Every structure is written in structure tokens, then in C-alpha cells.
Amino acid sequence: MLAGLLIGLREGLEAALIVGILIAYLVKIDLRSRIKTIWTGVLSAVAFSLIVGIGVGLTSESLTEFAEKFFAGTMSFIAVGFVTGMIFWMRAAAKGLAKNLRTQVDSALIGGGAFSLAALAFAAVAREGVETSIFLWAAAQNSGSLPTLVGGFTGIAISIFLGYLIYLGAVKLNLSVFFRTTGLLLMVVAAGVLTYGIHEFQELGWLPGEVAIAYDLSNSIDPNGFVATLFKGLLSLRTSMSWMELFAYISYIVIVATLFLKPAKVSKDTVEKVKVS
Numbered sequence: 001m002l003a004g005l006l007i008g009l010r011e012g013l014e015a016a017l018i019v020g021i022l023i024a025y026l027v028k029i030d031l032r033s034r035i036k037t038i039w040t041g042v043l044s045a046v047a048f049s050l051i052v053g054i055g056v057g058l059t060s061e062s063l064t065e066f067a068e069k070f071f072a073g074t075m076s077f078i079a080v081g082f083v084t085g086m087i088f089w090m091r092a093a094a095k096g097l098a099k100n101l102r103t104q105v106d107s108a109l110i111g112g113g114a115f116s117l118a119a120l121a122f123a124a125v126a127r128e129g130v131e132t133s134i135f136l137w138a139a140a141q142n143s144g145s146l147p148t149l150v151g152g153f154t155g156i157a158i159s160i161f162l163g164y165l166i167y168l169g170a171v172k173l174n175l176s177v178f179f180r181t182t183g184l185l186l187m188v189v190a191a192g193v194l195t196y197g198i199h200e201f202q203e204l205g206w207l208p209g210e211v212a213i214a215y216d217l218s219n220s221i222d223p224n225g226f227v228a229t230l231f232k233g234l235l236s237l238r239t240s241m242s243w244m245e246l247f248a249y250i251s252y253i254v255i256v257a258t259l260f261l262k263p264a265k266v267s268k269d270t271v272e273k274v275k276v277s
Helices: 002-028 032-061 065-111 114-143 145-168 175-203 226-235 243-261
Strands: 213-216 240-242
Touching: 002 032, 002 065, 002 114, 002 145, 002 175, 002 226, 032 065, 032 114, 065 114, 065 175, 065 243, 114 145, 114 175, 114 226, 175 226, 175 240, 175 243, 213 243, 240 243
Parallel strands: none
Antiparallel strands: 213 240
């Protein structure tokens, strides 16, 4: 559940901030009448993301055992790629996010009016939504479907509430600290998803080392019990892992965290504090 909560909260707040910036700018330039166009794009993006998530789940359930393992492994690797890219994208784009979105709104209003504005909102939110759908599905395979999905929707609900409070100015959130902290925590979740993908490909015989077990706690810990569930929820680790899985888990966290925490070189002219209004 913790993995799903983290995914939903992080991705949901990103989307909520984007929507807040778009709406606040329209209010600022006295175009409140166009706000409904933003919501059209947002709701369309949410519907599209749900369709993608449901489609991935239904596809997985309809496959043969061999095809399902291939699909699950491949989608796990794709999900890891998505979340890794998202972590670094937000790190690089956060400082100029508001300015870039305002520029895109101006271009949309000049170039295509309502349709372009709705398309802008759709593209911005759909990116977060599709990433969330795929990553939640992949995390659910590793940590348990129902708890992960419940956590995911809970996180999204919290993010919407927080986003609304930030928009109203009722809450001030240090976005730099928030995205840095959740970025580091998401790396742990992504590392677990990566090991699940490796495990599926090992079972297919496409990767070596399936029988080279690094540890196996299944005899002393019930794989479906509370301790194992907590183990998965906090560290995204299963009760049994091969050496390749464990090596990939540790290597991913060390390499990605090192690059993520490395100070970015930003010129003084490009520094801009992210504001919703």
C-alpha cells in the first residue's frame, strides 16, 4: 500500500500543480471563461489514463502463462524507465515549470484557441496519468494488487486536496524538498519493480541466475503474511531473491540516487521559484 500511496501522491501532486498553474494564469490574464476548457482537457486525460491502466490489466489477464511473464517483465522495465525519467525531468524542469506553462498557454491562445488549450492540459496531465497507471500496475505485481491500488487512489485523493489548498494559498509546501524526498523513495519502489521484471525474464529462461539464490526467507516468513507485506511495502523486496535481482536492486538505487543527488549546474539567470500563481 505504501508504494501505491507514494506513486499516487507524487504523480498526482505533479498533475495538480500543473492544473493549478494553468488555471491561475488564466485568472491572472482575465480569461476565466477558458477555465472550463482546461477542465475538459484534464478530465479527458484522466479518462484516457484509466483506459490505459484497465487495458494493461485486462491484457495481462488474457495472456497465456508464457506471454503473461513476457508482458509483465517488459511492462516492468518500461515502468522503471518512465519513473526514472520522470524523477530527473522534474528535477530539471521544476524551476522553470510555471514560466514554461504560461508560455505554452500564450501560444495555445494565439494559435488555436480552445482546442489548443484543451490539448495542452490533456498532454500535461495525460503524461502523469499514463505513467501513474503503468507504474501502479507494475508495482502491484511486485507488492500485491489490491493494497497497491488502494494506496494509489488514496495518494491521488490526497494530492488533489493538497493541490487545491496550495492553489488557494492555504498551504505552503516546499516543493523542492517534497520532490527530492519522494524522488528518493520512488527509487526504492522502482528498484523493486526492476527486480520483478528480472525475475519474470529469469523464469522464461531469458536471463541467467534463477537458481543462484541470494537469500530465501520463505521458510521462516510467510510470503503472504504481515511481515512479508511490510517488507514489500517499505523496501519493495520479496522474501526470496536471486543474486542478479539483488545486485540490480542495490545497483539501481546507488547509481540513480547518486546522479539524482548530484548538484545541478544552473545559471543565476535561469533560477525561478515555482509558484502556482
